[in-house]
Amino acid sequence: MTDVRLQNLTKKFGEVIAVDAIDLTINSGELVVLVGPSGCGKTTSLRMIAGLEEVTSGQILIGERDVARVHAKDRNVAMVFQSYALYPHMSVAQNLGFALKLRKMPRDEIDRRVQKVATTLGIAEVLPRKPKTLSGGQQQRVALGRAIMRDPAVFLFDEPLSNLDAKLRTAMRAELIRLHHRLEATMIYVTHDQVEAMTMGDRIVVMNEGEIQQSGTPLEVYDDPDNAFVAGFIGSPAMNLFDGRVTSGNGALSVAVDGLAISLPASHPAGRAGSVQLGIRPEFLELDPPEGWATIDGRLEVVEHLGAETIVSLFTSGPEVTARIKRNDALRHGTTIRIGADPAYVLAFDSASGDRLRA
Ligand code: ATP
Numbered sequence: 001m002t003d004v005r006l007q008n009l010t011k012k013f014g015e016v017i018a019v020d021a022i023d024l025t026i027n028s029g030e031l032v033v034l035v036g037p038s039g040c041g042k043t044t045s046l047r048m049i050a051g052l053e054e055v056t057s058g059q060i061l062i063g064e065r066d067v068a069r070v071h072a073k074d075r076n077v078a079m080v081f082q083s084y085a086l087y088p089h090m091s092v093a094q095n096l097g098f099a100l101k102l103r104k105m106p107r108d109e110i111d112r113r114v115q116k117v118a119t120t121l122g123i124a125e126v127l128p129r130k131p132k133t134l135s136g137g138q139q140q141r142v143a144l145g146r147a148i149m150r151d152p153a154v155f156l157f158d159e160p161l162s163n164l165d166a167k168l169r170t171a172m173r174a175e176l177i178r179l180h181h182r183l184e185a186t187m188i189y190v191t192h193d194q195v196e197a198m199t200m201g202d203r204i205v206v207m208n209e210g211e212i213q214q215s216g217t218p219l220e221v222y223d224d225p226d227n228a229f230v231a232g233f234i235g236s237p238a239m240n241l242f243d244g245r246v247t248s249g250n251g252a253l254s255v256a257v258d259g260l261a262i263s264l265p266a267s268h269p270a271g272r273a274g275s276v277q278l279g280i281r282p283e284f285l286e287l288d289p290p291e292g293w294a295t296i297d298g299r300l301e302v303v304e305h306l307g308a309e310t311i312v313s314l315f316t317s318g319p320e321v322t323a324r325i326k327r328n329d330a331l332r333h334g335t336t337i338r339i340g341a342d343p344a345y346v347l348a349f350d351s352a353s354g355d356r357l358r359a
Contacts, residue, residue: 002063002076002153002186003028004049009058011044018044020210021058026154031180031187033201035194037233041210042190043158049188050079050156062153078147079156082163084139086131092118092142093127099150117145120179137168144176148183157189161196173200194234198222206230226356228349231279237311237322240285242278243351246270260318262294262346269357270348276357279347282311285323289340296321300335314339 004026011019019041026032034042047053049060051072060068067075086095096117097110118124121141131139140160147155157176161169177200180187191197197204198218205215206229214226225231231239244255244262253264253271255278262278270276280294289295298314298321310328314321314337323339331337348357 003030003061004154004186004188005059005061006045006049007059007061009045009048009060010056011041011048011053012056017210019048022207022210022212024205024212024215026186026188028186029184031177031189031200031202033189033191033197033204034207035191035197035201035204035233036207036213038192040207042192042207045207046079046156046158046188046190049154050077051075052079076153077156078150078152078154079158080140080143080147080160082159084131084143086139086142086146088131091128091130092123092134095131095142096127096145096149099146113149117148120148120182121145121175136164137172140164140172144179148179153186155185155187157187159191160189162191162193169196176200195236198234204234206233208233225279225347228277228279228354228356231347231349231356235281237282237324239347240278240280240282240319240321241349242280242319244276244278246274246276258318260296260316262296264294264343264346265292267359268343268346268348269359270346272357273348273350275351277349277351277354279349280321280341280345282322282324284341284345285321285325285339286341287325287328287337287339289338292343293340294343294346295338295340297336297338300331300333300337303331303333305329312337 006022006024008021009019010021034045036042044053048055055068059066093114096114100110118127123138123141126134126138161172164172189200201218204218204221206213208229214221214230222234228241232241242257244257247254248271251266253266253268255262255270264270296316298316300312301315302313304311308327309324310331311324350357
């Protein structure tokens with residue numbers, strides 16, 4: 001069991017700062033997901049931990065050892081890539097056993113371990129076959145098995161499931177979580193897919209433009225985003241974010257968002273700035289809102305009847321608004337409705353910095 005600590009870790013490619021002085025501790029046995037949009041620096045961070053990318057400055061501690069300048073093969077980490085990178089001329093069994101063969105482990109012991117790992121991953125029956133005869137899911141299992149065989153201190157995953165179709169991806173996600181629990185291993189997982197991050201991570205680390213925006217359990221980050229970037233990135237359908245000007249009067253606040261006015265109680269954190277971004281998650285908007293809620297009137301533009309719930313897009317006198325409401329078979333395109341949210345669930349962010357305004 002090993003923890004990983006990144007201290008002031010920086011990577012520059014010429015003028016481009018890919019990773020900007022990040023500090024992060026991944027606890028022993030934890031599965032931490034680095035998530036963010038393309039180009040945010042997550043892959044570069046992972047590759048620095050793996051030893052595949054040189055560090056510009058800063059430290060990478062695996063356990064007590066600073067490995068920032070240690071060769072990749074001496075770091076005791078195993079990386080699983082999006083492309084499976086299997087040896088095409090070797091059988092599955094040889095692919096799995098290769099690292100141990102290099103370590104000159106006795107043949108019997110290698111065979112025993114190959115069998116055990118293959119059984120765990122459900123690929124025992126394909127051991128004699130070559131990788132190209134396997135399905136994508138089977139190839140990814142072999143790649144995973146190869147990492148497990150090395151018994152590393154830390155597993156690193158770089159978008160390992162993105163080549164699989166949606167159904168297989170969901171199944172493999174569940175398998176990886178089970179594997180994580182069984183191995184109790186330290187794992188760092190990179191993805192751009194926020195759903196994957198939410199479902200897999202003990203903790204997620206949201207990155208943007210080379211910086212860590214927020215780190216926390218998936219629900220902490222979802223419920224309590226530190227800034228507008230995190231609020232908009234995590235959650236699907238995405239949080240409604242409206243730019244507005246705040247005025248106060250008559251014991252209440254009014255936020256003007258284009259032609260729309262949203263009322264909030266005087267005590268709402270939006271009152272702490274003149275210019276704000278309001279954030280309302282689609283599921284906190286309800287039909288027939290009670291007195292005192294922040295209400296929005298509009299015309300139904302798109303109505304998606306999904307069975308368990310209904311997702312609507314509303315054209316208002318200001319921005320378009322998305323709401324995720326209880327199943328409602330009667331809603332039709334073109335109808336005018338009123339929706340609203342409890343002000344306690346209306347978040348506010350400073351327009352200039354994007355930082356969350358808290359009570
Ligand atoms: P993606 O999901 O698209 O892989 P990412 O979040 O993993 O994105 P990185 O691949 O880490 O992002 O890239 C971070 C930044 O560093 C980007 O601006 C990218 O263009 C730049 N970058 C990455 N590798 C190199 C390189 N070898 N040379 C120059 N710039 C690079």
